[in-house]
Amino acid sequence: MKGCVVLLSGGLDSATTLAVARRDGFAPHALTVAYGQRHAVEVRAAERVAASLGVVEHKVLHLDLTAFGGSALTDAIEVPKDRDDEAMAAEIPVTYVPARNTVFLSLALAYAEARGLRDLFVGVNAVDYSGYPDCRPEFLEAFERLANVATKAGVLGESFRVHAPLVHLPKKEIIRLGLSLGVDYSLTHSCYDPDERGRPCRRCDSCLIRLRAFEELGMADPALADG
């Protein structure tokens, strides 16, 4: 069985990506970064998801991106609430964390190369997403190109591949796919601004996109159940 590294945040998309990697016959090594995010509770969700779906190894790296700040997720900036589609589409939101996915994929690359693995899985999504530049296919292509000149393995001709199986799927289809693969979405956490007990706000972009997708499927979101 071929190994791979899966970036696992603990959210809906990365949980589904882990299930896809398994479906595709990979033995997944999961990597979670505790980066000082406002919603640090997602790290515990990542641990639950990894245990539930099964991984070869789960690494949780600590990296304090609040030292840089510049995002509502890592700084004293308010998380936008109750935004409609138009507002969400208007601009890259303040929840964008500078170069976050570049840092995360770099760490996944380091992990993969150290373990002799060549396949990286990341749950980015360019359809029902939040306008983040580092969730687009052109970003993934540029990273793959970089990986192959940056590493010993790449120089020796063993290509790295970045898999983003959700990149072109609407959120509804991601959930449908995950359910068919046995993902338990009650274990996941997506909210950017949970309360002190870790409960989702149901009003940030991340909650709203997810709530609507479950609604479109005629289901209640098992992680965002009312009251």
Add this chain to the structure above:
Amino acid sequence: MKGCVVLLSGGLDSATTLAVARRDGFAPHALTVAYGQRHAVEVRAAERVAASLGVVEHKVLHLDLTAFGGSALTDAIEVPKDRDDEAMAAEIPVTYVPARNTVFLSLALAYAEARGLRDLFVGVNAVDYSGYPDCRPEFLEAFERLANVATKAGVLGESFRVHAPLVHLPKKEIIRLGLSLGVDYSLTHSCYDPDERGRPCRRCDSCLIRLRAFEELGMADPALADG
């Protein structure tokens, strides 16, 4: 004055790079990564160098790359000693840390974007170096391309630039340049395998390359003075 981010390891090359950034009129923000390196003593050298040359801000980030291992600098692998030119040139050495400069440049990019800066300085060198893939111009070009699709600033048309002023210089010329800019090399640390008191081994590739360059200049290496 335009700001920039300088990756500062505490070694000879990064100290020189910081001096070049200042010479070129930049107000430098220094970034050091304490990554669990065998020669963690270099982090203190980075602090001395930053204080000596002057920076706007110096961030030291902690990131435990020993969780991945796979290098003589982050794992229980012996650092090669007493290698001649032929041995050094024969292959990428075990002191290569998987994807390290990709991770470091990604962090520099995150720092720069969070501070509204667009210029990154890195002291990589492709002449008297150790055969690392992530010290070559093609790596730097691929990273620059990535930076401009990965970030909000890039998408908005504000290009990032990766400066590697030493990339084509032999070590001797790097030292000559640094001396002309007032770099105090006694403050720097390059050795991969210092003893428990932080004293350089004088036998690893990094020590040997540096010792020879000073010798070629008819000088004693101020950081590697004989016992």
